[in-house]
Amino acid sequence: MLVEYEKPLEQRRYPVPKELAPGEVLVRVEMAGICGTDVHLWLGQLTIPLPVILGHETVGRVEQIGAGLGTDWRGAPVSVGDRITWASSIVCGECYYCRIKRQPTRCLFRKAYGISYCADQQPHLRGGYAEYILLRSGTAIFRIPDSLQPESILGAGCALTTALHGLERAPVRLGDVVVIQGTGPVGLAVLALARESGAAKVIVIGGPAHRLELARQFGADEVISIENEKNADARRKLALEYTGDYGADVVIECVGHPSAVAEGFDLCRDGGTYLVLGQYANAGNVPINPHTITRKQLSVVGSWGFEPRHVDQALKLLEATEWKHRFAGEVTHRFALQQASEALETVRQCRSGKAVIVP
């Protein structure tokens, strides 16, 4: 668990609850994904109530179910021994954003497993980097068919659900030219969805080389290496050459570095859409020229997190298509629970496609 920012994670033992309250689910963790957000949390770039058991992308087997819970979020029966995953956050359903503005991702009381729960407080087990996790009543759980491997679900991870929400707010349409900035898990998930949406051409800007290779496997028509093209002007020239002079209908930022946003406006066609999807940590300000937004009539869209229905959509996509294999192929590194710090370091240095913990 994360006890102190930037320090190695520590291991602690907590009692596994014997008696469950109504609606709770005790899960034996089979596999937990390391998300880029975990690295931000580790480095103290987002404030959380330490100590925290990290891990908000998790697959496990139901060990015990509290009274009154017989079905998952979709209404399918769930029993002990079933493999499940779940939406990482729970919203209040009552606040201004939940009820009136229907934007539950901005719920004022949203709590996420692996992020918002202090491990010092009962019942302690609220994160995925653990042998067991205790899910609160009201968690949106999803039973997973045995045909769907944990690697597929965690290869897709919260990146796919994040991308589904983002593209709902800034859709890619049939025949669109799309530029994706970034080849991390979010960039690859967006690429998959752009392909599913019928994009005519998808250009991806990113690195390192093993990530660009994954992007090609995911169906990128053109890739631009940020290692080879270190200069933003050179990248823009190349991207505009690939988009065909006018720029892309939709440009999607999945980098997380603020400078990518200034660069991205120039890659949109006039009247195009720019989706800022990767700025999960507050990495500071950059100069942008707002004249570009007015003159080019750009739509600039943000998107935060996802809802249970996006988990449903993600699982349906994986169940029904070949994407299950491609996302499973993204999992390149496996770590034991004791190696969690090493796992975070691997993700921080972009050495992995996707890293997972197998407790």
Ligand SMILES: [Zn+2]
């Ligand atoms: Zn995440």
Ligand SMILES: [Zn+2]
């Ligand atoms: Zn709320």
